[in-house]
Amino acid sequence: MNLANRRSPRRPWLALTILAAFLLAFFALPVGRMFLAGFSDDEGHLAGKSITVFLANPLYAESLFNSVSAALGAAILAALAALPVAVVLWRFRLQPPLILELFGFLPLFVPPFMLSLSLQTLLGRGGALGMLLQPVGEIDPAMWGLPGLMVIEAIHYFPLVLMTLLFSTAGYAQQAHEAARLGNSWFRLVTRVFLPLGLPGLAFGMAITFLKTLDDLATPLSLGLTNLLAPQAYFRVSTYGHMDPLSSLMAMAMIAISVIVWAISAGFIRHGATQWEPPHRQTPPSLTTGQRRLGGLFLVSIAAFYALCYSGMLLTSLAGIWSHTLLPESYVLAHYASALENETGGLINTLVYCGLAALLDVAIGLAVARAIDRSPPRWKKNLLWGAAALLSIPGVALAIAYLQFFPGMRLPLVGTPLDATWFLLPMAFSVRGLPFAIQAGTFALRSLPAPYLEAALLSGASRLAIIRRIILPMMAFGLLIAFLICFGIAAVDLSSAMLLIPSETDAPVSYSIYLHMQTSTGRGTGAALAVLTIAVVALAMSAFVLATRRRAPVLRQGERAAFPDIPG
Amino acid sequence: MNSVRIEADNIAFSYGEPRVLRDINLSIEACELFAVVGPSGSGKTTLLRVLAGLEQPSHGSIRLNGVDVRDIPVAGRNVGMVFQNFALWPHMTVFENIAFGHPSAQSSGTETVEARIEKLLAILDITETRAARPAQLSIGQQQRVALARALVHEPRLLLLDDPFSNVEQELRKQMRHDLRTLQRKLGITTILVTHALEDALSIADRLAVVVHGTIRQIGSPTAIYDFPNSIDVARFVGVENFLAGTLRHVERQMIEFASPDIGTLRWPMRDRPAEGPSVLSIRPHALHLCPIDSFRDGRYSWIEGDVVASEFLGEVVRYRIAIGNAELSVKQPHYLGATATPAGTQVLIGFDPSRARIFPAGQNADMSTPE
Incomplete structure (x- = not known):
């Protein structure tokens, strides 16, 4: 890897190409397909009949x-x-x-x-x-x-x-x-x-x-x-x-x-x-x-x-019992026990879907943030606003687009239809989380200004030592925050989840809460799950506050944020 | 330490358009402390980064002891660098910062790395900080740790990127003195990049003035200060007065400078510049301010003017004097109890032509007197 080219215009293209491929597969093509479907008749020909029906x-x-x-x-x-x-x-x-x-x-x-x-x-x-x-x-x-x-x-x-x-x-x-x-x-x-x-x-x-x-x-x-x-x-x-x-x-x-x-x-x-x-x-x-x-x-x-x-x-x-009284007649912890006992599937599903989406978002967010940092100044604003525009894609719309685009496709090796698996859910969460991920990626990059890595490069240390002892420790906090933000954003995206989950057993916890709260017998368990969820978010935020207070800002005014390449 | 001679030929570098560095040619001797100075954004830090291998030039070659290092990666160049903000890793102790990249088992000749670090800590007088984190150190200590980290692998070349910036004046003097002493002691080729002329003039053996990505002048501190070769360099080394006029050779070794603002002046000059439109430059402290009715000493050419404003700067008082359509900046020493000459007062300005420099007009930069 040649350090020389790290500021050349070619570098941002690599990250942007990966992003473009991801957005093409999981955003542009599905949404484009949905647009065609909206204007097509039963035989698949372009027609405005559906608009007439819609408006009438x-x-x-x-x-x-x-x-x-x-x-x-x-x-x-x-x-x-x-x-x-x-x-x-x-x-x-x-x-x-x-x-x-x-x-x-x-x-x-x-x-x-x-x-x-x-x-x-x-x-x-x-x-x-x-x-x-x-x-x-x-x-x-x-x-x-x-x-x-x-x-x-x-x-x-x-x-x-x-x-x-x-x-x-x-x-x-x-x-x-x-x-x-x-x-x-x-x-x-x-x-x-x-x-x-x-x-x-x-x-x-x-x-x-x-x-x-x-x-x-x-x-x-x-x-x-x-x-x-x-x-x-x-x-x-x-x-x-x-x-x-x-x-x-x-x-x-x-x-x-x-x-x-x-x-x-x-x-x-x-x-x-x-x-x-x-x-x-x-x-x-x-x-x-x-x-x-x-x-x-x-x-x-x-x-x-x-x-x-x-x-x-x-x-x-x-x-315990609460019916037509000001406050409950009795108090129990049974709902929490039930939530923890019976709803572990939902919790695990949430961890898997949102974890995958957050990992993907952190990786893409970091790459895009770095590419934007290195792009010519006149591009920077447009790229940032372009990425932020993804905020305007509703979860319901994206889910419908996925349902129309992916049915014919099957998972490689397994052969299962894509829409019959949970695979599309983390992808939708990831697309929806990208605007936040790019901001979070910028935050993570700022914790390792370029001179800190250049000093490591000049020391003659190995690539592995630099990653293990400089990059990871210095960026760990930023990466964790980026992951938590993306995870949190994905965890509440019920609009996509309600349309994309193939079965109730594959539901994330937010959907489980929603389902429980719709039934008279499951309200306690649903509420317990909701309280646990809010408590986890509150704990994560409190931990963030404590960690933030202990950290001094590394980046000084006007300092270059993004780090250079590590020569192989 | 194993010092090197550095030669850079026709170095060019750009992040796109415009070019950051153009046709840089340098030759730095072994053990020399060479300073690169210039205004902000002139490309001096980029030049340092190119020499370190952190940026690859788009054109030209860099040779260390005659060996082209263009294709040698950063880590292989054996270069030590102190960054502007020192870039000490905040999660490591002083010892860990210095030892990073040098496993304790590794040895250099008969001396282990650990022994070398201890020796450096002692030389730099920071032994007691070995277990401290960077945030617990003073700015001066941080600079020494950064220096120790740069020196621990016995580099052939030490690069310093404006290490005195954001440091208060007194500490700055001490830090540059310490640096000079250490550099002489170790005998390592060192390149110092700074925007502060005083830092470069006080400790460098030679310096290069970089303006708009090109080296405008290389020379000893006194040569650069006394004999700037262009308006840009003159401005950078503190010349504030630039007067446009026409130069004419009148007799053997005599020149005549005619300006609509100051009239016609004649003085002897052995190496006579070319005739034609020219710019006369002179430092503010090379002008003498006298009352209008003073005796006119024959060693000076005398110009009449009016005080426009004065600024008391402590050691000196800086006056702005209107001469025709131009304004001259004049610095006079301040004497105990003396008050500044009030605005509107008519004065005489004594001008020693031998202390003036003449440049061809339109060479570069505009002629306006800086505020």
Whole structure:
């Protein structure tokens, strides 16, 4: 291997070719095939008949309208809730502890249907608060229809929108305080500084909320809502088979809407002058004890609200008998025992699917991040935004595309049809996780700046020694984080899983939770599984916080991030 | 140590367009401390990386003791390098950092690697830090550890990539003094890359000024400082005043420089530059500022001007003087209790022509006085 060429334009092509081959096989060709299916008649000829059918059927038109309304409503509600909270935190320079900051990203690692089921347990007719407030009115979210879905998705994604807002404005809080001391009014600072600087963060948070809500299959179904695109596409595939042109059209409509929304939000994000910075990196303000307590109370009340929202799930998981009473009549751990005893298959499946997807994502993410780092500056932004555009591919649409593209294909050697195995699931998870994987890959690369490896090369050490003693120890943390992020993103991707799993025995744990919660006898076990899942995510995040605090940043300003090749 | 002579012929390098290095020709003697200086982005670090083998030139050859090393991989060149941020592996102790790449069983002649490391730690006065992690060390100690790591495999060539950057002034002086002492003691050929002229002038045997990827001048520190051969080099070594005009040979060994700003000046010059449009350059501290009614010493040519602004810099006061349409920068020593001449004051500037340099006009760089 010649070091000389490591910056030549040929190098990025190698990684980009591998990425292109992967994306071609597991993204472009299946989606392209789905597009053809959407515009073909029964004989396979191109025709617009299916579009006419789609547009003529009021159910599908309503589904389209409802999907867009629900996604837009959830994004707007989450933004409306996050804006004042962010303004208060910014105004008083309240810095949430790192652990709370990380919990802001919890919505990416916990599926929203868990919140839906928890709230139904609490607010439903047989639930704790629901029963108490029955005389006042109907508060069961399942009875609210579309607004119920909007509220639940908004509550679920609120922490994410808040965090992206805080990340895009935190770097300017100190200057704003100094400007306020010099006589500028806070109203003026909020309207002229906070809002313009927060716009990219708000646009990003709202876009993620919109895209995830549009793609969400389990939450509307848990609320009994079916007149939306994702559930309709799911039902049509289940009823008429994967070659159904109307399901293709619905998937295409979802992709089109997602792409438009992502493009609009990308416009806001790209043209913003924001410098993204975590609030905890800021110099802590000197607050009085009273201000600190008030700030703490404010943050604790938000955390308490979420604890209350998820308490339905916790109570269900511990309830022995709970029927038409405020709280369970008895508490047992049997559901946890049952979950651990009977649902190990789901856990193992999750580990296998998400582990494979995460490994693939880390490898591809690292290669792409490195290629992007070495690409000409004018390409860098476009490549990064190109990769991020994969965020706009809904899981339901990708799953339908796979179901239409892979049926004829068989696994080599074994001869089993691809769609009869779980093989497609990790591939779908991997494609969906790639935008995050590339960012995580960049983070991992930053932990080994080029001079550190060049120093090793100059020392005359063997290739193996350099990998074992320099590369792996220095990048281990970054790689682990990248793996965990990709794993977490895959673990909550229920939209793809619901369509792609060949049988219930092959289901990942999120699908098992969903199935259990749909039955009256399995709710306890499902809730126990959900609590265990959330606990694992919380533990992983706490471990991340502890590890982050112990590590000093290696990369200095302006230093080249990606490492060079190791000569063989 | 086994020092080498380095020769680089017609080295060119690029990451695409434009070229980072062009037609680099160098010859560095064994045991020499050679500095490569130049403004940021001039290509000096790239030159160092090419010499180390971390980048492969697109053209040209590099010879160490007459042997072409173009195809010899990095590890085979036996080159030690100290990086700008030292690049000490944070998860290893000082000893492990230095010993990396050298299994303890390996020996060099009669001396084991471990003994050699201990000796280096002692020479560099960092023995007590052997079990410490890099994060526990001061900047000075980190630099010494990086140096020990670069020297432990007895390299033929030591490369230093701006090792004094981001170091405060006092420590910087100490570090470069220590480096010079060690380099002389070990007798190893060393190339120092720095953007700070003072570092290079103070310890280098010779230096090369790199501007826009080409070597503009090679010479001893005093030669480069006193006799820059181009406007770019002059600007880099601290010349601030550049006046456009026309040069004419008037008598034997006499030249005449006519400028719309300062009028016509004549002075003797043995090696007369070519006639025609030229640029006269002179350092700010080679000009003398006097009250307008002062006695005009015949050793100087005198120009009248007005003080535009003054800056008190401690040891000197820097004045900006308007002369016609041009402005000259003049540095005068500060004396105890003296106040700066106020703006608007008419002054005389005494100009010693022998301390001026003349360059052909349009050679490179613009003529404006830097702010």
